[in-house]
Amino acid sequence: MKSTPALAEVTVVCVTYNSSPLVETMAGTLERFPNVVIIDNASRDDTATRVSEQIPHARLIRRRSNAGFGAANNQAMAVVQTPFALLLNPDCSIAPADVQCLLDCLAQFPQAGLVGPQSWRDNGVPQMCHRDAFFRPDPKERFRVPEQVVSAEWIHGCCQLVRTSAFRQIGGFDEIFFLYYGRR
Template sequence: MALLSNAQLDVSIIIVNWNTKDLLLSCISSVYSSISKNLKYEIIVVDNGSHDGSSEAVKKSYPQVLVIQNKKNLGFAAANNIAFKIMKGKYALLLNTDCTLTKGAVEALYSFMEEHPEAGITCGQLLNPDGSKQNSFSNFPSLLEYITNKSLLKIIWPSRFPSKYNSYNKPIEVDSCIGACVLLRKEAIEEVGYFDEDYFFFFEETDLAFRLKKAGWKVYFVPCAKIYHAQGKSVGSNITSRALFYKSMYTFLKKHYQIHYIYKGIIFLRLIINTLLNLAGTIFTFGLNKSVKHRFFRYLLLIYWHIRGCPQLYPEERQNGNGNRNKRCSSML
């Protein structure tokens, strides 16, 4: 059971939610079933203005969980920052609602952090529902990966570009962790500052890792900690989500790289190339391959969004994988 005393706890588990009630309840259930009684922890749910009854469901099923209800969708960064200010744990475990913890995962991350005081962030191995590996960490953006092929770099230069296709028997240092499930040292994030709220969704963990590394902290991947992740269910995969990704990436590049305009130009060129390749695929298959045709129109909409100057996407416009509202997303872009 989560502990809510005034004494410092080991871990504060922070879950940001937006209209994913069933996933949220399942996620909380996995917390209680996977963490041993030796670890003192609390659960904080930050609800970003959901209208599906998420907050009420948590309060009813798990009255010991602290629920913070925002009136509107503030985004991932701002929601977590609210929890950071009131957390009682030495560490903060950020957990997406579409994640399921396995037994010992949190303890493995916690033990590693305790044994390595230089570690500011750790993450475990994210798994698909079928048990196959997901990308659990990433490199900071570089010109090399944008002008070549990132997948190829992971093959020919695995020490610089580690990937899920390699087997790791012990923790390794990485640039950044995928934010679905990460453990943050409170001391470290208080030193460099919380999440930058200029990021609504995507790249906020990359930005934090970049600032932590610049301040001398390290980021690690701990492979023995396993977490199932139903990738995309908590954020969606429609056109608006993709535009949010690009928007956040450009925010990161402008903030940290002097030649950010060169990066942006290369990214846009790659987008055009991908559009043309998928156009060719659509023509070659006479439009019968729905996957190729869908990608073509998605790239086309993203190019249009770029031509418009990458306009701001407001929280209320953000979708969550609701196919019935994709027309609204397309018209907005």
């Protein structure tokens, strides 16, 4: 496993749930990252076993219940000891050079608590990765891939580089949100 010195400052945090078909690809993505925490949300398949076998350098946390995205990330972040954490969905891949780009962005904007990249679907179609807050009206124009760094009120949750100190300062994710929306 080879990694750049900057990657030693990052812990990849990945929440899994019935993600067994994704483990092999996820292992390929994570092999160059020295610090990895995978928290399994009580998968009913063999996700945790496959993670143990295929990503042996990862710290695996096995939950007994599915706590959802926010609560699981909060639990995993409690063990992170690096200045930065890359919250990464198990179906996403990112190259170390792209993580370095995100680190550079946080260095350029020290007031930012997190940054996220533009992500793309397998067919080359861009995902909407940022926007105004949900309580604001939808913009009239279609989403466009930005040509430079933009400030956003909402960033897609599939891949975010966060300052660990900022995450802890705000108390992490609001656990009322299981995945996308609040529970009633």
